[in-house]
Each structure stands twice: as C-alpha cells, then as structure tokens.
Amino acid sequence: KRKAVEAYAEMQPSREGELRAVWIHTAFGVSDWGWKKTAQVLSKYGFNAIFANMLWGGVAYYPSEVLPVAGRAEGRDLMAEAVKWCHKYGLEFHVWMVNNYLGSGTPEDFLEKLRAEGRLQRDKDGDELPWLCPSDPRNRAMEKEALLEVVRKYPVDGIHFDYIRYPGASACYCDGCRERFQRDTGIEVRDWPEDVISGPHFADFQRWRREQVTKLVEEVSNEVRRIRPDVKVSAAVFPDWRSARFQVGQDWKLWVERGYLDFVCPMDYTTDPEKFGEWVRMQSIWTEGRIPLYPGIGAYRMTEGGEVLHQVALARELGADGFVIFSYTVRTVQDFFPLLRRGATKERTSPPHRWDWTSFEVPEGLGGHSYSQGDSVPVRVALDRLPKWARKFRAEVVLEKTDGEAKKLGVLKPESPSISTILKPEPGTYRIAVRGWVKKGWWRKERFVSRSPVIRVLTPQEVAEKFPCLGPRPEGGVGVYVNGWGGRAILETLRGEGLPAFPVCELSQDELSSCRVLVLAQPKDVLVWDMKTRGRIRIWVEEGGGLLVTHDAVGYRYLAPIFPEVARGEGRPEGRRWRAVGDHPVCEDLDKVNWNPHSYYDHITLKLGREGVILAVDEGMEPVVAAGKPGKGRYVACGLALGLGADDRDELPEDQERELLVSSVRWLMGDGR
The missing domain is CATH 3.40.50.880 (Class I glutamine amidotransferase (GATase) domain)
Known part of the structure; x- marks a missing residue:
C-alpha cells in the first residue's frame, strides 16, 4: 500500500503559481526546533509561506505595547526571530492572530480587568464567556492597534485573522450588546434576548451582529493598506459561508466582495473527500475569482499520507489557488511532507497573491461564471496593473483545463498588453492562465502566473441540476x-x-x-x-x-x-x-x-x-x-x-x-x- 501511495505522489504535478503554506499554532516554532530549523525544513519540502500564531485577543508573544506579553516570551523577540529565518529561507511570514477568543494564555489580572469593564461576551442565559465582545469599541480598538503595531514594527508579509467571529449562535447577548443594538438601530427591545433570538427583531439583530465582526476586518484592512500597501490581509474562515454568517456572525463572502481581504483560507477540515470537494466547489463560486482561494487541509485528522495528497489534487482540480495545511508539527513533517515533495511541491514557486497584475473580463453566466454547453463566452485579458519597476514583460495566455490540458490563446507583451477572444469549450472546468516573466531592473527576470475566475461549462443535465x-x-x-x-x-x-x-x-x-x-x-x-x-x-x-x-x-x-x-x-x-x-x-x-x-x-x-x-x-x-x-x-x-x-x-x-x-x-x- 505504501508503494501505491508513493506512486500516486509522484504522479502529482508541481504546479506553478500556487500558495503552499502551513499554520503553526505556537510562537516558538515546531517542537524544540526553534525558528531556524522550523523555516529550513518547511522550505526544504517546497513550501513558500507560513501562518504563525503570534498573538491572541488577550496576549502577545513578542514585545507589545498594546497587549500583555506572555510570561514564556518575556525577554525575547520571537516575532523578529521568526521573520528573520523565514525570509532567509524564502518563506512569506504571515502573522496569525486569534481574535476575540482569550484562550488560556491571557494573564489573570488582564482578564479580571476586562471582566470588571464589562468587555466579555455573555450567552443567552447570561453566563460569561472567555471572548471579547466584538460590539465593544474598546475591544475593537485594542485588536486593531495590536495588528497595526505588528505591521509598523516588523517586516511581515501579511496579517491573518482567525476566530474572527462569535463562538456560536448563543452569543453575544451582554448588556452592552443590548444597549448598542438599540442605539444603532433605534429599535427598543422589550424582551431581551428572546425578541432578538426568535422574536420580531431576529433579522435586524443578525444583521447588526454580523456588522460588529465586519467592522474590525474593514478598519484593519483600510489602515494596513494605508501604512504598508505591500502587506496582505487574509482570514481563516468557516467552510460554509451561508451557515457561518448566522451561527457565528462571519460574513466572509461580503469581506471578499468589498475587497477587505487579499486572499481567504476556508478551514475545510474533513477526511471525507466528497465533503471537501463540495466545500471547495462552493467557495470558488462565492469568491468568484476576486481574490485567491486557499483551502485549509486538516492533516491533523488524517492517518495516511494519501489523504493529504488527494485533497491537494482536489483543491487544484476545483479551482483553488493553493492550500494551507493544519498544522505544522513533527508528525506532519514525518507523515506528509516527504510524499508532497515527490510531486506536488517538488519544484519551487511563489504564491499568486504577489501578482495581482492581470485583469480578466469574463461575462456573467447562468450564475457566476457557469455556462451552458455551446455558449459563446467573449473574454478579454490584459496585463494592466504591472508595478512601476516592471521594465519589460512577456506572457503566454492559455486556457487551462483542470485535468492538465492547456490551449494557447495568445501572447501579451509591451506593444500588445491585452487580447480579446471568444471561448466555446466543451463541458468541463477551466481557468485562463497568464504565465510569463517581468524584467526587474536591468537583468533580473521574475516569473509570475495569474489565473482567472473558474469557468464552468455544463451539460444540459448539469444545468437542470444546478x-x-x-x-x-x-x-x-x-x-x-x-x-x-x-x-x-x-x-x-x-x-x-x-x-x-x-x-x-x-x-x-x-x-x-x-x-x-x-x-x-x-x-x-x-x-x-x-x-x-x-x-x-x-x-x-x-x-x-x-x-x-x-x-x-x-x-x-x-x-x-x-x-x-x-x-x-x-x-x-x-x-x-x-x-x-x-x-x-x-x-x-x-x-x-x-x-x-x-x-x-x-x-x-x-x-x-x-x-x-x-x-x-x-x-x-x-x-x-x-x-x-x-x-x-x-x-x-x-x-x-x-x-x-x-x-x-x-x-x-x-x-x-x-x-x-x-x-x-x-x-x-x-x-x-
């Protein structure tokens, strides 16, 4: 069986222009390795980015003037160490913050201060929860300043929201939420919280509740782009946007539509390939190619290397732009990384969110970019957002099918930076890819790949079903x-x-x-x-x-x-x-x-x-x-x-x-x- 898995691993192509990343749930690096070995090993196996958990809602693991510093991190600058070694080994470093949830690392005196100030969430029965209330402006200001402090002080490549939500549908119903909801909406709630849980004000409260989470994403995104436009803003989100916006107030599809995120990482943690595939398929529709989609793969739930390989292949097939593995541990390195290195991550590449240089004009279809078999689809592709340092460029435009086939559509160069054509492909899943190089300075060429939204051509039976x-x-x-x-x-x-x-x-x-x-x-x-x-x-x-x-x-x-x-x-x-x-x-x-x-x-x-x-x-x-x-x-x-x-x-x-x-x-x- 092992040989069959290894053979399957070697069949996987090493795809150009994708994110290959991991989440690491500790600020100290893997086990007792330290950050040098942590970065070195990850780079060795063909990965190009890491999301490191360096701060929570109530504690930081680096010298912070906004949040209390964890006792184990005092006297060290773990952030500086991590960024230094990751960049040395060619890895992007994205700072992962656990928002709202205080966890077990928050100092007791700080927790008591938050409690005394009424800044913690309460469930529908009035019981306290170890979560910051998102509607409290003091909490929002603190979390925003904590992230902006990181962006100002360290040469990080991105900031990454996590737990950017409520714990569930049963929160938050604190007195502050009642007061602020009534003030913001002009609605007087007589029976709290029943009137907003299943009573006449349910929909208004749900809308307001989602807005409280969205405000932090919006404010941080706007400020990060003002301070350092090169820093990418992203989020780890629940797989199903439809249920997430109700259950936990996480309206991540809206964040994509409004441009608050540079890419999104749904946590598609399942060992069921069918469920994983359905999630990625829906997520590619919800994102509509506006930003890269990087599904999270729950390797911690898996026992065989073939499971991770299969989900990487599925993500590629269904239009994802890369993947993030949860989480980076010694076991993950031993059980999964060598198999990925045999094929999927064999050749180095850079993540596509670095290259937001191409405009793809693809008309609206039946729903998003889905079309009936036989439809003519006019498209226009233009390299019209190149950075100022780009002196020369040349790129091939191809129509990629998820099974690996590619059809050349044209070439982009300075004298002809755009092409227009009409597609009439057979049923299948496609993306238009722009692959080429940009000359940086007098001698250095940088490779890049940009891909369009997923284009789906459906049979009559599929149209009737979908x-x-x-x-x-x-x-x-x-x-x-x-x-x-x-x-x-x-x-x-x-x-x-x-x-x-x-x-x-x-x-x-x-x-x-x-x-x-x-x-x-x-x-x-x-x-x-x-x-x-x-x-x-x-x-x-x-x-x-x-x-x-x-x-x-x-x-x-x-x-x-x-x-x-x-x-x-x-x-x-x-x-x-x-x-x-x-x-x-x-x-x-x-x-x-x-x-x-x-x-x-x-x-x-x-x-x-x-x-x-x-x-x-x-x-x-x-x-x-x-x-x-x-x-x-x-x-x-x-x-x-x-x-x-x-x-x-x-x-x-x-x-x-x-x-x-x-x-x-x-x-x-x-x-x-």
Whole structure:
C-alpha cells in the first residue's frame, strides 16, 4: 500500500503559481526546533509561506505595547526571530492572530480587568464567556492597534485573522450588546434576548451582529493598506459561508466582495473527500475569482499520507489557488511532507497573491461564471496593473483545463498588453492562465502566473441540476422552495403525482406572484426568514394564496411563526410516530387508525392557535400538523420534515407522509371544502 501511495505522489504535478503554506499554532516554532530549523525544513519540502500564531485577543508573544506579553516570551523577540529565518529561507511570514477568543494564555489580572469593564461576551442565559465582545469599541480598538503595531514594527508579509467571529449562535447577548443594538438601530427591545433570538427583531439583530465582526476586518484592512500597501490581509474562515454568517456572525463572502481581504483560507477540515470537494466547489463560486482561494487541509485528522495528497489534487482540480495545511508539527513533517515533495511541491514557486497584475473580463453566466454547453463566452485579458519597476514583460495566455490540458490563446507583451477572444469549450472546468516573466531592473527576470475566475461549462443535465429555477413554469402552479430541507424531494414527488409543481429559489414578490400554492420546506438559510419576507408571504396568503410549511418553518427555534393564530412550534421529540385525526378534507384518505413512522429522526410539535384545526398528532397526543384559513387563503403547518431522510439528505416521502403531502397541496389549491 505504501508503494501505491508513493506512486500516486509522484504522479502529482508541481504546479506553478500556487500558495503552499502551513499554520503553526505556537510562537516558538515546531517542537524544540526553534525558528531556524522550523523555516529550513518547511522550505526544504517546497513550501513558500507560513501562518504563525503570534498573538491572541488577550496576549502577545513578542514585545507589545498594546497587549500583555506572555510570561514564556518575556525577554525575547520571537516575532523578529521568526521573520528573520523565514525570509532567509524564502518563506512569506504571515502573522496569525486569534481574535476575540482569550484562550488560556491571557494573564489573570488582564482578564479580571476586562471582566470588571464589562468587555466579555455573555450567552443567552447570561453566563460569561472567555471572548471579547466584538460590539465593544474598546475591544475593537485594542485588536486593531495590536495588528497595526505588528505591521509598523516588523517586516511581515501579511496579517491573518482567525476566530474572527462569535463562538456560536448563543452569543453575544451582554448588556452592552443590548444597549448598542438599540442605539444603532433605534429599535427598543422589550424582551431581551428572546425578541432578538426568535422574536420580531431576529433579522435586524443578525444583521447588526454580523456588522460588529465586519467592522474590525474593514478598519484593519483600510489602515494596513494605508501604512504598508505591500502587506496582505487574509482570514481563516468557516467552510460554509451561508451557515457561518448566522451561527457565528462571519460574513466572509461580503469581506471578499468589498475587497477587505487579499486572499481567504476556508478551514475545510474533513477526511471525507466528497465533503471537501463540495466545500471547495462552493467557495470558488462565492469568491468568484476576486481574490485567491486557499483551502485549509486538516492533516491533523488524517492517518495516511494519501489523504493529504488527494485533497491537494482536489483543491487544484476545483479551482483553488493553493492550500494551507493544519498544522505544522513533527508528525506532519514525518507523515506528509516527504510524499508532497515527490510531486506536488517538488519544484519551487511563489504564491499568486504577489501578482495581482492581470485583469480578466469574463461575462456573467447562468450564475457566476457557469455556462451552458455551446455558449459563446467573449473574454478579454490584459496585463494592466504591472508595478512601476516592471521594465519589460512577456506572457503566454492559455486556457487551462483542470485535468492538465492547456490551449494557447495568445501572447501579451509591451506593444500588445491585452487580447480579446471568444471561448466555446466543451463541458468541463477551466481557468485562463497568464504565465510569463517581468524584467526587474536591468537583468533580473521574475516569473509570475495569474489565473482567472473558474469557468464552468455544463451539460444540459448539469444545468437542470444546478439551476433548477431556470425552467418553464405552469400557470397558477405549485411553487416548491428548493433551498429548503427536503425541497427537491417534495418537488419530485408532486410532479410524480401529476401536480403542476415547479421550483422556487427565492421568496420574492415576483416568485409569489407566479404561485397558486407555495410549499415552504424549512429554509436552510434561516436569515431569509426575516420580518419583510414573513410579512410578504402573510399578505400573499391572506389575499388567496395557499401555504404549506414544514418542520422548523412552523415557527420553531430561529424561525418565527407566520400564522401563530393557527399554530406555532412548541417541542422537538425524537422517534414518536404520528397519525391523522379528525374529518378535515386533508385527512379524508389518510390512515386514522395506525401509527406511522416518519423519515426524519425528529418532528416539531405544535401549540395550536385559536384559528387552528388539528390534522395529525404523535404518540404523545401532541399536535404535529394543523390547518387554518387566514383571510381568503389557506395554510397548513406541518411539523414533519417531509422529503428529508435521517442523514439530512433529500429523500422521497413514502406511504402516509406522501399522502399527507399530496392531500395538503390539493386542499391548498382549492380542492375540498
């Protein structure tokens, strides 16, 4: 097996123009090596950068005038040592700060000072957390000055945010957050924190909460570029931007769009290649080629060298611009570095964020830079941001396919620094690459590589799968929200029953106007369920629309109820079976005798409102499905996760769940009394 892994390692090409980096979670270097050997070994194995954890929210490991200095670091300048040896061995040195989280190294007297000043976070129950509150301007100023101090004092190549977030959805709800939220928004919160957790001010608070984290990124980025424009600003972020902005207030896609970051490093720590690939694929769409994407590989979770090799290959194939390994330890060197050196890191190269010299004009496609097979894609490539010291240059423009194929498109040189052409490639994943040299001074030539955003050409089947809402819509049909849990399985089921069902991707007024009935599977992104959206859908139902909601969308946890007068969520038991009750038209053909299992592992029980009618109960005799007629419309609140399997994947509903779904939709369409 070892020989097979070694053979696989030797098959991996050494790619020009990529970041090959590591995170090191200590300011002292690897183990007892010191910084000289730490840098020497990393360079020997073909890496070109290191992210070193030199400061936290409450402690620094170098002489700092902003943060307390760790006892073990007193009398030494570890930052100066690290930068010196990394630069000597050709490595970029990026200073990694653990933001907000205080960890165990913060001196007790400093922690007590922060506590006394009310600068620490509190969870929804009022318990203190060892995290700086991001909304406190004193904390933001301290963290900003700590990073700017580093930029002013040391010749570092970059600063790197980490823990630039909240610890989870349960924070921060301190008194300071309440006061500042009310001041900034003009909203008076009567029931704190319930009104901002699942009450009427949920969406406003979520927006404000994200802004508190973003402010630090924005302010540091602007100041770093003013003080030293050559220093790169980056961040280690959660893999899934959609859930991260809600769970931890980390809106990193926005940071990319606004230009606060020079590159981004999602922490894609998994041993599952399929999950890793899906994360990188989505991240390349979210970044849209605006800045380099360097996925983090969780080598600490892996036991075989082939796992790291495979993820490096996947990252390249899916459009990443390099990789960062977590973390740099003796074990990582022994188990993984020699295999990488056999192929992937065999030849030296420099990271692409050094060469932001090329403009790529690629038109908007189906979504981002995705196109249908047969589409003509006009592109323009120009070397128009070269540094002033660049005397001469020559570069070849090629269309790279992720399997290694390359087609020459043209040549750029001083007398013709741009080209325009029309691409019409076969299905696959591509990038336009500009590879060449720039003359620096009279004799020195510097190699460079710049790459375009990822260009995806899709087959008709792939277009239908990835962009379901592009197809035709039946008049007065049943819209199914496919960005909800189980949504696609519900859509397929209704179509199989001959109902005029079509996919809905947004909850906009235009989408509602095309629906006679809307099936709202529990949204995967809870932030879409804000007051405006709920109000829009409520009016649409009252004017004659039909609405079916599933699981949490009945009004549970972070999703407020849309018709509490009919029903709202109350509990979440696991394993209980259910059955239909009563003589409502929805229940006419359902089994009212036998208990039925449900495909998902839990369901939401309901608290019935004054206008609600129970359609089904569970074995605890608690309501799980209810119906009502708000205004001129009809509404069904279903606590079952229709269309969702126990593994959180879409699964076609069967037997009584299928009957319940179809019967509910037919009633919402106006069939029955």
